[in-house]
Amino acid sequence: MRKYTFLAVLTVALFFAMGSMAYANFGPHGGYSDDTDSCAACHRAHTSFSPIQRTNYLGGQPIGTIGSALLVSSAQSMREFCTVCHGNDAPGASTNVVAGVFDGGPSAPFGTPIDPGAGILYATNSSFGATLNAGGFSYLGGNAPVTSMHSMAPEDPSSPLTGTVAPLWGFGSAADTSRQLLSEFTCTSCHDPHGSTNYRLLRDALPGGAVGGYNAAGQPDPFVISSEEGYPVLGWLRQEAGAAQMADYRPNYTAPQYRNTGLQGENISGWCAGCHQRYDESGTMYDYGNFLAAGTEAVGAMPFHRHPVNRPVGMMPNTSLSREPVIDSKIPLERTMAAAAQTTSSATWGYGDMLGCLTCHRAHGTNATMEGWAESSLATGSGETTWVVELDPGSGGVNPNQSSSLLRADNRGVCQRCHNM
Amino acid sequence: MHSRKRTRRIVMVVLLLALLALIIVLFINYRATRQIGFDFEIDPEAVLAPPVHLFSFSGPPEDPLQRPIGIRVEDDRVYVSDSRRSVVDVFDLDGQRVGQWQHEEMRIPLYIAKNPVSEVFYVSDRRARTIHRFSAEGEYLGQFGPELPPDQLPQFETGDVQWAPVAFDFAEDGSLYVTEILKGHRLLVFDPEGNFERSVGTAGQVASAEDAPLLFQFPNDVKVFGEEVWVADSNNRRFQVFDLDGEFLRIFPSEGLPRGIDFLRGPSQSTEGTASLRFAVVDTLAQDVTFWAKNGTNLARVGEPGVLEGQFAYPNDLSVAASGRLYIADSANGRVQVWGWPQDEQPIPTPVTPFQWGLCLSPLLLLPLLFALRKRRFFATADFAETAFASGLAPRLPAFKRRWLMLESELERIADLADGTVKAKELFSITEHSESDASVLAKRLEITNREAQVLSIAQRSRFFCTEDLELRRLARLLEIDVLNAEEFAERFPKKDS
Numbered sequence: 015m016r017k018y019t020f021l022a023v024l025t026v027a028l029f030f031a032m033g034s035m036a037y038a039n040f041g042p043h044g045g046y047s048d049d050t051d052s053c054a055a056c057h058r059a060h061t062s063f064s065p066i067q068r069t070n071y072l073g074g075q076p077i078g079t080i081g082s083a084l085l086v087s088s089a090q091s092m093r094e095f096c097t098v099c100h101g102n103d104a105p106g107a108s109t110n111v112v113a114g115v116f117d118g119g120p121s122a123p124f125g126t127p128i129d130p131g132a133g134i135l136y137a138t139n140s141s142f143g144a145t146l147n148a149g150g151f152s153y154l155g156g157n158a159p160v161t162s163m164h165s166m167a168p169e170d171p172s173s174p175l176t177g178t179v180a181p182l183w184g185f186g187s188a189a190d191t192s193r194q195l196l197s198e199f200t201c202t203s204c205h206d207p208h209g210s211t212n213y214r215l216l217r218d219a220l221p222g223g224a225v226g227g228y229n230a231a232g233q234p235d236p237f238v239i240s241s242e243e244g245y246p247v248l249g250w251l252r253q254e255a256g257a258a259q260m261a262d263y264r265p266n267y268t269a270p271q272y273r274n275t276g277l278q279g280e281n282i283s284g285w286c287a288g289c290h291q292r293y294d295e296s297g298t299m300y301d302y303g304n305f306l307a308a309g310t311e312a313v314g315a316m317p318f319h320r321h322p323v324n325r326p327v328g329m330m331p332n333t334s335l336s337r338e339p340v341i342d343s344k345i346p347l348e349r350t351m352a353a354a355a356q357t358t359s360s361a362t363w364g365y366g367d368m369l370g371c372l373t374c375h376r377a378h379g380t381n382a383t384m385e386g387w388a389e390s391s392l393a394t395g396s397g398e399t400t401w402v403v404e405l406d407p408g409s410g411g412v413n414p415n416q417s418s419s420l421l422r423a424d425n426r427g428v429c430q431r432c433h434n435m
Numbered sequence: 436m437h438s439r440k441r442t443r444r445i446v447m448v449v450l451l452l453a454l455l456a457l458i459i460v461l462f463i464n465y466r467a468t469r470q471i472g473f474d475f476e477i478d479p480e481a482v483l484a485p486p487v488h489l490f491s492f493s494g495p496p497e498d499p500l501q502r503p504i505g506i507r508v509e510d511d512r513v514y515v516s517d518s519r520r521s522v523v524d525v526f527d528l529d530g531q532r533v534g535q536w537q538h539e540e541m542r543i544p545l546y547i548a549k550n551p552v553s554e555v556f557y558v559s560d561r562r563a564r565t566i567h568r569f570s571a572e573g574e575y576l577g578q579f580g581p582e583l584p585p586d587q588l589p590q591f592e593t594g595d596v597q598w599a600p601v602a603f604d605f606a607e608d609g610s611l612y613v614t615e616i617l618k619g620h621r622l623l624v625f626d627p628e629g630n631f632e633r634s635v636g637t638a639g640q641v642a643s644a645e646d647a648p649l650l651f652q653f654p655n656d657v658k659v660f661g662e663e664v665w666v667a668d669s670n671n672r673r674f675q676v677f678d679l680d681g682e683f684l685r686i687f688p689s690e691g692l693p694r695g696i697d698f699l700r701g702p703s704q705s706t707e708g709t710a711s712l713r714f715a716v717v718d719t720l721a722q723d724v725t726f727w728a729k730n731g732t733n734l735a736r737v738g739e740p741g742v743l744e745g746q747f748a749y750p751n752d753l754s755v756a757a758s759g760r761l762y763i764a765d766s767a768n769g770r771v772q773v774w775g776w777p778q779d780e781q782p783i784p785t786p787v788t789p790f791q792w793g794l795c796l797s798p799l800l801l802l803p804l805l806f807a808l809r810k811r812r813f814f815a816t817a818d819f820a821e822t823a824f825a826s827g828l829a830p831r832l833p834a835f836k837r838r839w840l841m842l843e844s845e846l847e848r849i850a851d852l853a854d855g856t857v858k859a860k861e862l863f864s865i866t867e868h869s870e871s872d873a874s875v876l877a878k879r880l881e882i883t884n885r886e887a888q889v890l891s892i893a894q895r896s897r898f899f900c901t902e903d904l905e906l907r908r909l910a911r912l913l914e915i916d917v918l919n920a921e922e923f924a925e926r927f928p929k930k931d932s
Contacts, residue, residue: 094749094767098719099653099670103504103518103766104545104694104751105561105601105616106653106670117561118599118616118653142593142617143564156562 056095056207057084066092092200093166096207102152108140109267111378114150114160116140116267137264139243139357144268147346149376149420161410162418163379165199183415184290185221203289204377209256211236211249212285213272220288225280228252237285241273241349242266243357264357270346271356274324274368282348283323283370293320293371323373326350327432328365339365344422345373345431374428375420382418384411388425391416447803454800461793483713483726483734486761486774488745492530493770500524503764503771505546505559506695508754513762515771516544516558523547523558525573528756530771536573540565546602546656546752552609552627559600559613566600566613581613581623583631589618598623602667604657606679612657612664620651622666624681635681644673644688651675655694656752658714665714667693687731691718695752699726700759715753715761722747724763724774742768810838814866814896816889817845820852820859822902822920829854831927833862840866840896842889868892880909893917 068083085095099106108118116138145155151163163175165182182199205215211226211234212218218226225237226249234249244262251259274281279294287294327339327347340347340363347367349356391406391413411417421428493499501519508514512533513526521541525534542562549556555576558567568576583597599617606612609627614620619637626632639650652670659665663684664677674687674696695717712729723738724747738747748767755761760775778787786792813832820841823829829852832839841849841863852859868888877887890909893899899910899917910917918926 098692098749102543102561103502104655104719106655106692108616113562117564142589142591143596 059084066095092202096201108138109146110156111146111148111150112152113156114146114148114152114154114379115156116142116144116146117156139264139266139269141268146267146378147270147376148378149380151379154379154381158381160379160381161383162420164204164377164420166201182289184287184292186291209250212238213240213245214238216285217288220285222288222291225285225288235280237275237280238282239273239275241271241353241356243355245273245355247273247351266356269343269356270372272346272348272370272372273353274348274350274370276351278324281324281368281370282372286371292318321374323370324368326366326368327363339363339367340431342431345428347373369432374422376422377420380418380420380422382421382424382427384418384425386425388412443806447806450803457793483728484776485726485735485737486776488737489760489773489775489780490530491744491765491770491772492526494524494526494532500769500771502769503766504751505544506752506754506762506764506771507547507549508756508760508762509549509556510757513754513756513771514547514556515764516547518543518545518561523556523569526771528758528760530773534573536569536575538567538575540575540578541567548604550605550609550611551607552605557603557611559603561599561601564596564599564617566603579611579629581625581631582629583623587618587623587631587634593617601654602656604659604664606659606664610679612659612666612681614651614654614657614666616653620654622651622654622657622664622677622681633681635677635683636675639671641671641673644671644690645686648675648683648686656696658696658698660698660714665696667696667716669694687727689716689718689725689727691716691725692720693717694719695750695754695764697753697755697761700755700757715755717750717753717763719749719751719766722750724750724753724761737774745772747772808836810836811897812838812840812895813898813900814840814893815863815900816903816906817841817848818902819900819920820849820863823923824849824852824854824859826920827854828920828924829857829859829862831924831929833857834927839863840892842866842868842892866892876913880912882909890915 066083066085068081097112100109100111102110102112105118108116110117143156149163150160151166152160154160160175202217204217206217207215209215210218211228213236216226216238218224218228227235229235232252234251236249239245239247239249243264243266245265246259246263250256272282279287284294347363348370349363349367353364353367385407387403387405389406389409389411390403391409392401393404394401406413406416409416411419423431498520500515500517502517503515504518505516506513508528511528513528513530515524515526516522517524521537521544523536523541523544524532525536526532536558540560540563541558542560544567545559545561547556547558554571556569556571557579558569559565560567563578566579568579570576581597581600588597596617598613598615600613600615603611603613610632611625611629613623613625615623616638620639621637622635624632624635636649636651638652639647640652641647641650650671651666651668654666655669656667657664659679662679664679664681665687666675666677668675669692672688672690672692674689674693676684676687678684693716696714699713699715713734714727714729716725716727718725722740723736725736726734728734738745738750740746740748742748746768747763747765750763750772751766752764753761758775759779760773763772763774765772786795820829823832839862843865846860846863846865849863850860868891872891872894873884873887876882876890877884880887880890882890886906886909889901889906890913893910893915894913897916899906899915900919900923901907901910901917902919907917907919
């Protein structure tokens, strides 16, 4: 036997022969049995040579890196490691996050039961060839170059976003007006490849604090859940019990089917605020801190205001209840806990459904383009305290970000799709 | 007896004894086996010398490879797909780019193979979800239409996409074997005319690589070898082997993330009866190449992660040339690495068997001749030369195996001496003394510098010829064979003795 026995990443699934069949539907990410071999898919206890370090947590909060992550291979970055399978070259996973497309099987007609006899051991409700819910880091839907991304260095060196290091907007306390740069942002900044209580392996802890996790009794306390078919809304259990939950789960990677927990701050937007901390500032509903001090956009000691989240769209004034609350599927809402799971490829929304961060923004990247007033800047008018908006063609967006800001629709289409009077 | 002479004789005896022993062993073996030579290979199937890195190439600097994914060597050409540049680059075996194939329909080319019957090249495309066809000259010939029967089409909306082909290879008769990942993950078999014949297997993950045949998880390579079809069941860390009809034969666990496979065929890796038993596997995550025997023996491993020569960054595919060279798509490093066995690269082959080694080393047997042919050094002083020329001894001094030496200062004194055809300035060659040797002698024997210089040369000569009594005394003290003219005449009575 060779000295180094390397197992594959994203390959190891679990067959549990006792009782009903249970499946590790989605690669080696979570649901581990006591005698799992999944660890060896990515780690070596004594023979790792990857320089990547693991994140250390104290009280549920990351406090820096400590020691080696013991990863197999010599990956210099987590992105390299993850895109061996989730990339745009030789296929190793159906979720191609570089091209932002669901481009491989197996998939099955919606509602198709898993039939071990036929050998279809897992299925999704995703649409082949469709754009991933979160978008992509280089392209959207496989073809369209992205115009903004969640700040990780793009996979494709020809991308215009190569080398972009964006500010971490809203990071820190309300009084903090500095710009925290996302210089080390990577896949595992948001996702925990070992599984978590949250939807899509979203981490249970972020710099702003716990955003999921297990209570003292070992029960999950997730922030992010979904209305996908078979999704365990109480959160993912640990180990073999978690694997058993996957047996009935049909993820939909191409049609957002979000769900709001209904708990104050413990929802998708609350999870995002684990880094964008001031966006969830609870002192007031919409104010989250002082305007940025740095840069030309400084307008003095005035508070920011933000669009409300975690509110049913039916609360909007002047809304006709005789029509859909959003006019197309570009704008997903979050179903309430009382709503039924969604077993179709697309989602329909009601006025009781809620909006959150992902209603307007994609998590990975978007190809939305900005023109007209969607490319503008604040500028001083005749007096120092008078600020006006000026067209800023070619800037790529509005200041201070000047990009498409992960928006789902061109220009301000995300506004019009709800405020469609 | 002088010590140097004794040492030489001992060395000669040892060499002759060793040679005699070798001859005896060869003779005994020959009597027993009727073959000359030793069989050092204990188990030919379990032995493979690791290849070495030969060179790398990435194309012209103005348009280098960016993300080589698939690679195929056919005849004297190396075909490399580049997923970033959406092209197939064509190189010669030394890495010089000689062509480039591209077409607007080709987006993310993956793997390459040539139909041995039509000699058309096929290139799978992940984004276009098709297999492109090119002539050997790079002319685009359209796409291979799988024309799958209705029951083989996905039962969900795909936008008229029939399949998502990944890897493929041809049998000698032109039958095509393709892995695809749309309707499950499976192996599709097409007849030489391109008609669908059967679908084998479906998608599934396995807990143990030896479990559950016919389940695939992102199969990233297919190679037809003889009567067998090998499928790299990549994410299930194994190979599944089928016959040409698609009937399952066996599972070969490889561990790791095997994505590229090819069979060894170079002269140094294949011995009679085992040529079909060895193959090389690219492991994308381990970033190395492993070599296996058909019986499951891991023969060798080469490469390590990194960016230097011989190091890999997520290699994805390999192809073995007829010469035995391995061409490896070093994907994240944007280059092709060429590995091989040095003995296959050498114009003059390295001996392998003892008999071959014996032939190679046989010229050493001639070494004793050098001793026999070596000229003996005669170091003389001027007074010896004057006596020899005066007494008529001079014509007996030259000989085939004698080399006469003299200090330059003394040769100048006797340069004009001659006796018939023998001329002093032609007979004697100038030599120089070793200052360190001379100083040691001078200190040790408490003699003059001139005496020390002469004796230091005399020590390195076979014979020391002088008439000087003091020098003769000192020479004997140093165990130097010293002669005066009279003694020389007695020792060498004939001219050519």
